[in-house]
Amino acid sequence: MQDYLKELNERQREAVLHIKGPLMIVAGAGSGKTKVLTTRIAHLMNSGVDAFNILALTFTNKAAKEMKERIEKILGNSEARNLYVGTFHSVFARILRAEAHHLGYPNNFTIYDTDDAKSVVKTVVNEMNLDDKTYKPSTVYNRISSAKNALVGPVEYANDYALQQEDLRGNRPAIAQIYDAYVKRCFKNGAMDFDDLLLKFYELLKGFPESLSKYQRKFKYILIDEYQDTNPAQYEIIKLLGAMNENVCVVGDDAQSIYSFRGATIQNILQFQKDYEDAHVVMLEQNYRSSKSILNVANEVIKNNKGQIPKSLWTDNKDGEKIRLVRTMTDNDEGKYVADSIQEQKLRNHYNNRDFAILYRTNAQSRAFEEALRRMNIAYTIFGGQSFYTRKEIKDFVAYLRIIINSKDEEALKRIINFPARGIGKTTVDKAVLAANTHNISMWEVLERAREFGFKAGTLEAIDNFVVMIKSFASMLQNKNAYEVAVHVGKQTNIVKELFNDKSTEGVARYENIQELLNSIKEWVDTQQNLSQIDEDGTMIETSDNEAVSTGEITLGAYLQQITLLTDADDKDPNADTVKLMTIHAAKGLEFGCVFAAGLEEMLFPNGMAVNTREELEEERRLFYVVITRAKQRLWITYANTRYRFGSLVQNEPSRFIDELPEEYLDRSYAGAAAFKNQGFGARGNTNAFDRMNGGGWGAGGGGRQSAADAEKRYGAPPSKKPAIPSYVTPKPQSKPVEHVPSADFVASDTTNLQEGQKVEHQKFGFGIVTKMEGSAHNPVATVKFDVNGEKKIMLNYAKLRIIQ
C-alpha cells in the first residue's frame, strides 16, 4: 500500500509529501498532474487526515469522478467516499442548500441554467419597456455573468466608470438597471444562476462569520485542480476558506488557461506566491504523454505568448512521427479525409476506435465528421453540445417537478402552465405576471388566488384545474418517492401518452428521452436510498429548516439540483471503444493516441471573435497548445478552403497558427499539400503522391488564397440554393373557397353539443355535414364535409356555424 510513492518521480513525490502549508504545483501538459493530486490526497489520508476534512475542487464532474475512483483504488477501501470532491458549482450548491436561509433564500432554491437565466433577462427587459433587440438576452446575460464572476454587484456595476463607458459605447446604458432587476427577480423566484452558486457562497462566508469558521474548520485541507481557470469569485472563496489553516494546494498550468471568457484570470496562478508568502512551489516538467515531435511543436507554439511562468517541458519518449498538416477543399472533404485516415490507421497500426479524437474549436464543426464517420461505419461519440437535460421536452417535463419543489419558480411555471395546451394563453400569463409584480407575490400565488384578480370564468376554471393538479402532485410527494410521482405526472398530464402517439422520428426520440429521464430519476431514487443508509456526512451538512420535509421532497430537490449541473459529457462513457469528437475546451485533461486538430483557419481558429486584443489571441494560442498536447503518438492538423457557416459557403485563410509550426516536424506530403503550390509559401510547395494518385481529388484546387469568384471559375457555380420549381410540379392546391352567399336568416348556432352527422351551414364554405368531432373541451374542432368546398376543419370557438338539423 505504501508503494504508491514508488510510482512517482522525484518532483511528483515532493509534491505529494508536502502536506503542511500552501503549495503550488505547476504541472505541464502530460506531467502526471492527476496522479499527483490523487496520490497526495491518498497520502494525506494515510497520514491520519480525516477524509471529512479534505476538500478537492475541480471544474468538471468528470474530473471529480475520476479523482474519487483513483483515490479509492490507491487506498483500497471506501474511505474516499467521505471526501468532498466535486466541481466548484456542485460543492457550493450542496453547502448552500443547507445554509441558504442565512441569505434569505429557501433551502429548496432552484438552479437556473443559462436558458432559464436568459429567459429571466428577457422578462425583465420587456417589463422595463426596453427594446430586446438592443438588449439581447444573451448579450445582457453575458455582461451580468462577467460582473458576478468578478464579484461586481448591481450597485458597484452602476458606479463603475469603465463598465458604464463600455455600455454607453455599446448603446446599452440600461444594463446596470437590468442587472439590478434581474437579481431581484431571481431572488423572488427563489432561484440562483450558475454564477450565484459562487457569488452567494462568497457572500455567505463573507457575511456570516460563524458559517465561515464552520467551513474553515471542516475543510482543513483544500486542493484546487486547474487553478489557472479560476475566476475572482473562486479565488476569494478559496482565500477565505483556506485562511485558517493555509493548507491550500493548487495545481495548474498557466499555458493551459483557456477559460477567460468565463471570467477566469491567469493572475490567480501567477500571483499565488505573493498571496502565500511561505508557498512552496513544485514544477512538474517531465511529460510522459507525447512523442518528442509533438512536444517540441507544442513548445514552439507556446513560445509566441508573453507572460508565462518560465518552464521547459521535456520528455524521454521516442521522437515519433512528424505532424501531418493537411488542407482540404471543403469542410466535408475534411471530414472525409479524417474518417479515411482513421480507417487506414486502424488497419495499418492496429489502433482501436478509442485511440482517436477529433478536436475542434466550435461544436458546429462536428457535423461533417459525424457524417463521414457514419458513412464509414466507424463508431463515434460526440461530447459536448446540448446537455440531455436542456432538451426542450426534458425541460418541459422537469418544469413540473421544479414547480412542485419550488412554487416560486416562475420560469418553470411559465413553461408548463399551458403545456400541454389547456387554454391558458399568453394574455392570461401576462396578466398573472403583472398581478404578481404589482402585489409583490409569486405568480403561483396569483393562480392560487385567481378569483381575486378578475380572470374570465372560462380561464378561471382552467387555472383552478391546473392549480389543483399541481397541488395533488405536491401532496403525493409526501408518501410516494420521486420516481413514482414523476411517473404519475407523466400520466396525469398526458405528456407521455401524447408523445407515445407521435410516431414521427422526432416524436419517437422525444418519447424515448422522457423514458430515459424517468429512468434517471429511478436510478437517483435508488442510489439515494442506499446513501442514506450509510449516512454519508449528515453530521455537517443538513437541512436546518425546521419545517417537516418529506424524504421524497429532499430526494427530488437534490435530483433537480444535480441535473442542472450535469453536462453532456457526464452521461457518456469515455472508455467506450468509439472515436471521440469534442471541442478543445472539453478535451482538456484528456489524452489520445491519435489526435486530429481540425479547422485551423482564420476566423475559426483563432476564432474571429477572439482576435481583437493580444490577450484574446494568446488565449486562442493556448487552446492550440492544449489541442497539440492531447496527442500521444500521432497528430494531424487539418483545415479546409471553404466551409458552410450559417448555411452559406465562406472561405477562410489558413490559420496564422500554422505559420508558427516548426517546419522540421511537419509532414506536408498528405492530401492537400499541392494547394500551396505557387502561393509563395516557400517550403510549403511539394507536389505529392496523394495528388498524383487521386488525379486532383481533394487537394488539387491550387488556390491558396483565392477569391470566391475564383473558386467559381474553377469548380463551376455552386448549385443554386433555391432551385427553380420544375414546371411539372403541380402547384400547391389553392384552398380558396368557392364563394358562398350565406342564407338571409344566417345566425350562428350554439355549437357546444354539435354531433357527428349533423348538417350545418358555414358563412363562407356553404352547406356541409359534420363527419368528425375532435379537439379538447376548450377548443373543439369539427371536420365538416362541404358540398362544394370539400372537407375542412372548423374551430368551433371562432368559426360561425348554423346548425340546420
Added chain:
DNA sequence: CTGGTTCCTTTTTTT
C-alpha cells in the same frame, strides 16, 4: 386561443 406559416437570427469556448 391554437396551429401553421414565414421570417430572422445564430455559433466561441462551459459550470
Added chain:
DNA sequence: AAGGAACCAG
C-alpha cells in the same frame, strides 16, 4: 441548416 419568434387565419 435549424430553431425560435413573429404573424395570421380559423
